[in-house]
Amino acid sequence: MLPCFSKQLFGIDCPGCGLQRSILLLLNGEFIAAFKMYPAIYPLLALGCVILLNKILGLKYATQMIMGLSISSVALILINFFIKLIH
Template identity: 50%
Template sequence: MKRLALQLEDYMLPCMWKKNFGIDCLGCGMQRSFNFLLQGEFIAALHMYPAIYTLIIMFAYLILHLKFKFKYGHRVILSLFSINISIIVINFIIKTF
């Protein structure tokens, strides 16, 4: 798995926002964080992009909800979305200042 992760580093997309304006965007670090997950570096992934785990949970739940149509699935997805947005914005503010 580490070999795959090392190969993925060659195909990571550059952040055009950071390239043009010199500051991180709201998604900066997500690719590297996912790469850390593939390498088994779970703490490093959390430090790189704190919303990585909640995003994975949200997308996994979304896929399950599309398959099984949970009764209150839309509320859970909306809650997870709100939590993710909060984590991403707070992380952006902390990194920026």
Template identity: 50%
Template sequence: MSGFNDYMLPCLNKKLFGVECMGCGLQRSASLVVQGEFTDAFYMYPAIYTLILLLIVIVFNTFRKFKYSNKIITILVILNIVIIVTNFVSKLI
């Protein structure tokens, strides 16, 4: 899987300002999930699994509407925002 890692985009925020952005680690975390390194993926980017769940719900809802889908999506979006911001702040401290 090292070939996949050769095509990852660098973080422009980190290159310009020397500070990681809120998305830093997402690509590497997704790569780790694909490789089966689930624990490492979580430590790399804690929101990876809630983001995957959100993506699954949105795709499923696109093709087949289900009851309370808007509430579920809203809750998952809020949960992801909380996890991402918390992770970002913890990296700054």
């Protein structure tokens, strides 16, 4: 795993802390643990799939789906980050 330089330098988690571990948990089939580790994992995966499908198939409502998934991903990342700061 790559180390978090933000955590090493400043002693606090960055907004991306937990993403690598969450992906590994997903690959091991631990879906709930992956969500608990990094709640934005599922919107990010859906966003990647929509972007990929749009490139391949040219989806009709891709712009709206990409915007919605992007906003929800950023919101979950920031909420998770602030919760980690509080605790």
